[in-house]
Amino acid sequence: RGLLDFAVARxxxxxxxxxxxxxxxxxxxxxxGEHTTRAALRDHGFGSPRGYDRMSVALDGTPAPxxxxxxxxxxxxxxxxxxxxxxxxxxxxxxxxxxxxxxxxFDAWSRWYRSDPGVAPEQCALLELDGDVVxxxxxxxxxxxxxxxxxxxxxxxxxxxxxxxxxAVLLGxxxxxxxxxxxxxxxxxxxxxxxxxxxxxxxxxxxxxxxWDDVRRTVTLPRGGHD
Numbered sequence: 001r002g003l004l005d006f007a008v009a010r011x012x013x014x015x016x017x018x019x020x021x022x023x024x025x026x027x028x029x030x031x032x033g034e035h036t037t038r039a040a041l042r043d044h045g046f047g048s049p050r051g052y053d054r055m056s057v058a059l060d061g062t063p064a065p066x067x068x069x070x071x072x073x074x075x076x077x078x079x080x081x082x083x084x085x086x087x088x089x090x091x092x093x094x095x096x097x098x099x100x101x102x103x104x105x106f107d108a109w110s111r112w113y114r115s116d117p118g119v120a121p122e123q124c125a126l127l128e129l130d131g132d133v134v135x136x137x138x139x140x141x142x143x144x145x146x147x148x149x150x151x152x153x154x155x156x157x158x159x160x161x162x163x164x165x166x167x168a169v170l171l172g173x174x175x176x177x178x179x180x181x182x183x184x185x186x187x188x189x190x191x192x193x194x195x196x197x198x199x200x201x202x203x204x205x206x207x208x209x210x211x212w213d214d215v216r217r218t219v220t221l222p223r224g225g226h227d
Contacts, residue, residue, distance in 0.1 A: 004044045028215055029212050046215040046216060052214060072129050074125050076121075083110065092159075147187070150185075152186060
């Protein structure tokens with residue numbers, strides 16, 4: 001409870017700054033088994049949980065076959081222009097599948113991307129179809145030291161070309177790259193309501209290892225010293 005008091009206070013300190021924001025959403029991921037933490041979060045006004053599955057796949061066996069898609073090419077990020085193409089594709093893909101998702105600026109996304117302690121541009125890639133960027137994958141080494149695995153932080157396909165096997169092509173590249181680099185497995189977190197993505201992962205050998213909820217609380221700027 002003391003730690004949550006601290007988190008709320010720090011969130012509140014960031015309000016009213018240069019952008020003039022008077023409210024923010026404070027988010028916390030908690031697993032199904034963390035009963036004490038969940039009770040403390042409820043006491044602090046956190047609610048409206050959104051469910052996620054943590055899924056993983058071992059890389060020590062024979063990889064599941066991935067059919068080729070004519071015209072599809074996966075290429076690693078190599079320069080700033082690739083990062084900007086990644087950002088555009090991300091905004092296009094996520095806006096269609098996440099309710100209430102707002103597009104972010106390239107500068108804001110770039111700061112978030114580079115803030116990951118395991119950021120690994122050589123493991124991130126764009127997917128092109130007939131020369132047009134239609135997909136992206138962002139893989140980091142944030143779990144390399146603790147588990148020896150690669151972590152998929154972002155992955156998406158343009159809504160206009162979904163259903164053609166492109167997601168499997170992109171994820172297959174990421175799995176092969178992780179295997180080539182000696183990773184023992186790969187981990188990701190997926191929205192439990194994203195039926196299409198979960199089906200793709202299961203088809204490629206992924207299994208649910210834990211279940212999580214994202215609970216949120218709105219923090220407002222105090223007026224006259226009071227909330």
